[in-house]
Amino acid sequence: MKDQQNLWAFMYQESDKLLTQTLQHIGLTFISLIIAVLVGLPLGIFIARKKRYSGAVLGIAGVMQTIPSIALLGFMIPLLGIGAKPAIVALFIYALLPIIRNTYTGILGVDAFVTEAATAMGMSKKQILFKVELPLAMPVILAGIRTATVINVGVATLASFIAAGGLGEFIFGGISLNNTNMILAGAIPAALLAIIFDFLLSRLQNIRLKKLKPATATIPVLLLILASLYFIPSAYGSKLLAGFTPEFMGRQDGDLGLKQKYGLKIRTIVISDAVMYKAAFEKELDVISGYSTDGRLKAFGLMVLQDDKGIFPPYYAAPIVRQSSLKKFPDLEKTLDLLAGHINDSIMTELNYRTDYLHQSPERVAKDFLVEQRLFKPSCNGTDGVVRIGSKIFGEQYILAQMYSMLIQGYTNHSVSTKTGLGGTKICFDALTNDQIDLYPEYTGTGLLVLLQPDSKIVDSLTVDKNKTYNFVRTEFVKKYNIAWLKPIGFNNSYALMMRQKQSDQLGVKTISDLKKYLDKK
Amino acid sequence: MIKVENLSKYFGEIRAVDEVSFEVAEGENLVLLGTSGCGKTTTLKMINRLIEPTSGSVFINDQNIMDQQPESLRLGIGYVLQNTGLFPHYTIEENIAVVPQLLGWDHARIKERTQQLIGKLHLDASLLKVYPAQLSGGQQQRVGLARALMADPPTLLMDEPFGALDNVTRAGIRKEFLQLDELTRKTIIMVTHDVQEAFELGDRICLMDKGRVVQIGTPKELLFQPADQFVSTFLQSDRLQLEFRSVTLNDIREHLPKTDTVNKDQSLWSAMESADKDGVADLSQLMNAFNQYQTKIKA
Structure with a gap:
């Protein structure tokens, strides 16, 4: 990126957000930690008393520890929705094991002679626990709490996936946007938090045994104060709640554009792409950012709001082919163009839905579609050369590659080899320019923003109009790479705002401007 | 007075203590003597219910110990352990005050009694503020004794009280032990595997083997009227010195x-x-x- 500011400037500029996120982060960490201590400590004491349960309790806590955090967060959406609740529960689960285990180990580690002496002096079980066992086990228990704290500071970054905030918003936003400053603005404070808390707790651990009593009393107070930090920052309210991916939050053709061009003011939370659609379906969110042909649109009954001011650049799909291949196979262009105009957004969404959600093979989906459109012809088993078709590594591209493969085999005398699943844009495009494949489906927006990367002024002038974009990439590609853009297939897989169909009908919100009007109404 | 009747403890098939009976008179000092594994410590721990007996009964001043709350029973019995069992997180002062605290003594009374005892036990007052780990083995043992004596219980149980000490320290502390007025009035049951110690400190000795009592008697009785071959063999190696002493x-x-x-x-x-x-x-x-x-x- 050309005009990337330095880190300090970024942190200064975003200091409000940074503070909010840091406070949220501390709050999340400590709320869950308090609950984990409240549950883990008694549980550890219990299994130290009844050792036959220790295997089961430590085993279960251990298994929960190994559940991948993002999966755990995913499980919790149907139960607890999104936001702080599931995040706290997940963090609680991760903090539990070290606390239970260290309490258990700490108590078992108390010298048997000391507890025997305590018993023989006439102490009751409770007195032995509070006067002898817990104070002596305290350094070990504190070590467990320390471990749990550091784990929680780390895992709390993932809370941003389910809209619970925290420094993960910057970290994952930065990763999606390839913005190093943003990543560091989240990662450095998170690392510092871990180091600081670890240090403070280590000091607590080293306090002389004598002074442990008042120190132990201050821990709960301190934890409560830190935990309450979560509730200080609160976003401005609005009737609807939006959930945007970290990438969308930072893009001009995303949240920034929404604010600038539409003046949209909506309460926004940051959430992972993986759980966003589901959260909208579960009515945890009202408006989400997404891709306009994503199969989940149909799966979850969502609808795209029309971008009436054109802030989302067009991502029209079209096959791009090497000029040399077009010469080698004169009938290729005509064949590929058979598909042009046949697939609109809703058809593509439907097709994606069939592969992504009904788990039908791309081959079957492609064939069914061609048959239905009366485009399908059985293979001629041609022998006149091999056309090599590439595709990127997601469902939509697989379907398109299959369709082209069937068309070429049906309408020409060439045979086909498909090289599907070629990583990202860069890998696919490199394969094309290096004559490893003859063609693959590409999107105009990607061609413009990722491959050509012209000045921002040119981008601004082009993105409002789908034809201008298409014409620009077509001429530039021929000039620069000797690659031809054939006719667009018809659908536009761009960024979009979406709502539940039902809600959209109820509120009469069909376009982004409608949404703004609805929100501005008191 | 302590009366032990047909006391037994089985651990599964193993008879750790098998039908043991004896009486200890008021102010008497009975030593349970035997090799390790003979059941002497188990017998001792059944008297303050650290171990619950399988069968048999124990009476302290004609009261069955099973009729009492274990905690209140133990508050009335001093207990001294081989490894002292001092609380590492308490200062010496706090360690000594454990039982009076449990009994709810006021601050002044605890302080007065502490001063009195450390004088008798030759402990320096400066040691009160330090932690057990900073003390020598002999000092720790004195503190252990002080803790047991603080509330002046009429009965004292001692489990190898000098077992962790070297021979020189041990001989010295034994001598003090004999002279301590706090102890002369008490009914004491003490466990040891050291024959010399048993003869020096015990009014009577209860020699045990494989969970059973072999002979109970004064040192002289054990030496000159041994009940069986086991008793004379057990005393053989130290016989001459023991005879001179008794x-x-x-x-x-x-x-x-x-x-x-x-x-x-x-x-x-x-x-x-x-x-x-x-x-x-x-x-x-x-x-x-x-x-x-x-x-x-x-x-």
Whole structure:
């Protein structure tokens, strides 16, 4: 990126957000930690008393520890929705094991002679626990709490996936946007938090045994104060709640554009792409950012709001082919163009839905579609050369590659080899320019923003109009790479705002401007 | 007074303690003696219910201990352990005050009693503020004793109280132990595997083997009227020294040349130590008298 500011400037500029996120982060960490201590400590004491349960309790806590955090967060959406609740529960689960285990180990580690002496002096079980066992086990228990704290500071970054905030918003936003400053603005404070808390707790651990009593009393107070930090920052309210991916939050053709061009003011939370659609379906969110042909649109009954001011650049799909291949196979262009105009957004969404959600093979989906459109012809088993078709590594591209493969085999005398699943844009495009494949489906927006990367002024002038974009990439590609853009297939897989169909009908919100009007109404 | 009746403890098939009975009179000091694994410690721990008996009963001052709350029973019995069992997170002062605290004594009373005891036990007042780990083994053992004596319980149970100490420290502390007025009034049951210690400290000795009592008696009875071969074999290696220590001048009085200045309670051992300076008799006279006594007693 050309005009990337330095880190300090970024942190200064975003200091409000940074503070909010840091406070949220501390709050999340400590709320869950308090609950984990409240549950883990008694549980550890219990299994130290009844050792036959220790295997089961430590085993279960251990298994929960190994559940991948993002999966755990995913499980919790149907139960607890999104936001702080599931995040706290997940963090609680991760903090539990070290606390239970260290309490258990700490108590078992108390010298048997000391507890025997305590018993023989006439102490009751409770007195032995509070006067002898817990104070002596305290350094070990504190070590467990320390471990749990550091784990929680780390895992709390993932809370941003389910809209619970925290420094993960910057970290994952930065990763999606390839913005190093943003990543560091989240990662450095998170690392510092871990180091600081670890240090403070280590000091607590080293306090002389004598002074442990008042120190132990201050821990709960301190934890409560830190935990309450979560509730200080609160976003401005609005009737609807939006959930945007970290990438969308930072893009001009995303949240920034929404604010600038539409003046949209909506309460926004940051959430992972993986759980966003589901959260909208579960009515945890009202408006989400997404891709306009994503199969989940149909799966979850969502609808795209029309971008009436054109802030989302067009991502029209079209096959791009090497000029040399077009010469080698004169009938290729005509064949590929058979598909042009046949697939609109809703058809593509439907097709994606069939592969992504009904788990039908791309081959079957492609064939069914061609048959239905009366485009399908059985293979001629041609022998006149091999056309090599590439595709990127997601469902939509697989379907398109299959369709082209069937068309070429049906309408020409060439045979086909498909090289599907070629990583990202860069890998696919490199394969094309290096004559490893003859063609693959590409999107105009990607061609413009990722491959050509012209000045921002040119981008601004082009993105409002789908034809201008298409014409620009077509001429530039021929000039620069000797690659031809054939006719667009018809659908536009761009960024979009979406709502539940039902809600959209109820509120009469069909376009982004409608949404703004609805929100501005008191 | 402590009365133990047919006390048994089985751990599965193993009879750790098998039908043990004895009585300890008020102010008496009974030593449970035996090799490790003979059941002496298990017997001791059943008296303050650290271990619950399989069968049999224990009466302390005619009260069945099973009728009492274990905690309140233990508050009335002092307990001294081999490894002291001091609380590492308490200062010496706090360690000593554990039982009075549990009994709800006021601050001044605890302080006064502490001062009194550390004087008797030759502990420096500066040690009160430090932690057990900073003390020597001998000092720790004194603190352990102080803790057990704080509330002045009438009964004292001691489990190898000097077991963790080196021989020199041990001999010294034993001597003090005998002179301590706090202890002379108490009914004490003490466990040891050290024969010398048993003979030195015990009014009577209960020799145990494989969970059973082999013989109960005074040191002299064990030496000169052993119940069986096991008893004489057990005492064999230290026999001569034990005999010298347990026979008093009173016992051999009739065989001594002059009897008017004799201190009746002095042991033969100590008389021999002072034989050369203005003693009651010289060494050969003493040995001679002892031999005659031995012949007479065996007859």
